[in-house]
Amino acid sequence: MxxxxxxxxxxxxxxxxxxxxxxxxxxxxxxxxxxxxxxxxxxxxxxxxxxxxxxxxxxxxxxxxxxxxxxxxxxxxxxxxxxxxxxxxxxxxxxxxxxxxxxxxxxxxxxxxxxxxxxxxxxxxxxxxxxxxxxxxxxxxxxxxxxxxxxxxxxxxxxxxxxVDESDAIKWVTTTAESRNIRFDPDAARELVDSLGADMMLISSEFEKLLLYVSAPAPAAPNNAVILSGAHSAQPKDPEESNSATALPSFQPPVSTEAPQTPPLARNRVTLGDVETMVLAAKQRSLYELTDAISAKDRPRALLLLHGLLNASDGGEDAAIGHLYMLARTFRQMLIISEKNVRDPRAIWQVLWQGFRMPPFAAEDLIKQARRYKSRRELTRAIRLVARADLELRSSPANKLLVLERLILDLSTEPKPTLYKPSHQFAMEL
Known part of the structure; x- marks a missing residue:
């Protein structure tokens, strides 16, 4: 090295x-x-x-x-x-x-x-x-x-x-992988280091997991097309021959004419997609990119990021509830940041408690996103929209993707001003 x-x-x-x-x-x-x-x-x-x-x-x-x-x-x-x-x-x-x-x-x-x-x-x-x-x-x-x-x-x-400096951490990832005869793509190494905030203990742990993931042999596809030879002799030609006690069985074991398939070799290469699939922090990075597009009211980019997030998820649309949970969590973090008027990333650790903090790489971006919202009402509106979408998903809708797309469009749209109408009815939100 x-x-x-x-x-x-x-x-x-x-x-x-x-x-x-x-x-x-x-x-x-x-x-x-x-x-x-x-x-x-x-x-x-x-x-x-x-x-x-x-x-x-x-x-x-x-x-x-x-x-x-x-x-x-x-x-x-x-x-x-x-x-x-x-x-x-x-x-x-x-x-x-x-x-x-x-x-x-x-x-x-x-x-x-x-x-x-x-x-x-x-x-x-x-x-x-x-x-x-x-x-x-x-x-x-x-x-x-x-x-x-x-x-x-x-x-x-x-x-x-x-x-450890980020550039040194990236070099450590690539050179250590080469010493084990595995290629670690530069963009994959950069994403791994950046998503984990250059924390070498976390990087080394996720690094070992990725190497095991790409070095394990891929499962062999099932071979259902088996051609049997001697199948015509599996059934007795004469009924009396089958009833004869001295008749020898004419059944022959099936013989495959195809060469036995060996399991495919391991790829021995870590790509950017592998990092995004296996490393949780890299998945969270895509989520923060989505909230960045939402806070900037960039509807086309937000929809593209939503589809990319679903395609990268193991469960696809079935993981939608998990994505909504992370969205609600992120908007709650932004609400606290906005209420406490946090401007410095180092102050986040004072206002957000243990277990409710974001990864180090997202601290500065989340402060920037929170400052795009003009009032507390806009952030609470976003949380209500996520809660409504969560209720729809748990009600087994016909198309989960439509529910998510509508949510992203609503979140990326400026709220319409509503005229005050006096009413004698009162409602309390739980």
Whole structure:
């Protein structure tokens, strides 16, 4: 795999621990990129810890439950069961909480002045978020990062687990697939990375699923056209011959004259359609494109996107209720964004609760779509239209496609102003 800038820190770490001459007594894995952390951890286990001694040489310690004094004492004490020890110390933020922590850092300095050569300490600082561009790091995270560097940088190697750049993620997808003899189309790789917000943990999971999908052999078509030879002898010629106890059976087993069919080979190629079919976030992208056309009142594009969404669905029109659910959910999100007057994508996580948030790639687009609606009444009207279409679909209509097309046309049309007519009747919507 070619060297990628986003993987440079982990590549350097893997190279250092492989050579006893460059191995340092401690490292700080700083950042919340889980994919890169797992990459470092797997390298440590495969390089420094044999599988048969892993139970005695690997220690996962939570500093919120175990004091740093006890952890350092365990690292300083040689093990009788394993020649080398590795200690992962989590919750490093407890050392930088309230109080000066002078005794704790004094103990750390004392240990690293004379460390155990048969032990490796790995501090895990996953409470910091390091963006791809360090200039965009949050001010508070930057202060914490500098404090860790000042206190541990003299003794430990600092390994930055920053967010992976989108271009590097795309290259990782294509090159990793090529190493497994599978072609990953560039537009498919770009769609996979973009739809998952360059989250490498999600990308790697969906990547494995896609490779299994395209590398599995396709099911063989059933062969019903079987030509039988000797079929004329399957029925006895003489009725008396069949009643004779000594007559030999004249039935011959059917023999196929066609060559046996072998199952088709796997495609070993991932296309854009495969990503749109298998990855949920890519399906959601098509939905947000549909709501974008609806909010822009672009009726022709909205109808085209609707048909494309139905054609890409496994259930076709039968999945219409699921699409209506996502439409209603999206309009509810836009309603909250409009009511809270959200302008910055980072503020979305404050107004939308866990489980009701959109994918990261859609945050900015959804804010733009919500601002196209002039009032709360327009958004509530859209939600009512979706609810009415949902009721029609659950009533088993003759044509589900017509119901969906009418809904899209209604949503993409400017509401007509209604004159106020006084009435003595009141209705309450539930």
């Amino acid at each position: 070619p060297s990628l800038r986003s993987f440079a820190a982990t590549d350097r770490f893997i190279t250092e621990i492989a050579d006893p001459a460059t191995l340092r007594p401690g490292y700080v894995l700083i950042g919340d990129e889980i994919f890169l952390y797992d990459r470092c951890r797997r390298a440590v286990l495969s390089t420094l810890i044999p599988p048969d001694t892993r139970d005695f040489s690997l220690h996962d310690i939570d500093l919120a439950e175990t004091s740093i004094f006890e952890a350092l004492d365990r690292a300083q004490t040689p093990s009788l069961m394993a020649p080398f020890q590795v200690l992962f110390l989590r919750n490093l933020k407890t050392l930088y909480g309230r109080g000066s922590k002078k005794e704790e850092f004094a103990a750390i300095d004392t240990y690293f002045r004379s460390p155990n050569p048969q032990a490796l300490i790995l501090f895990v600082a996953d409470h910091l978020r390091i963006p791809t561009d360090l200039r965009k790091m949050d001010y508070q995270d930057k202060e914490r990062f500098e404090r860790i560097r000042e206190t541990l940088g003299d003794w430990c190697g600092i390994i930055e687990l920053a967010r």
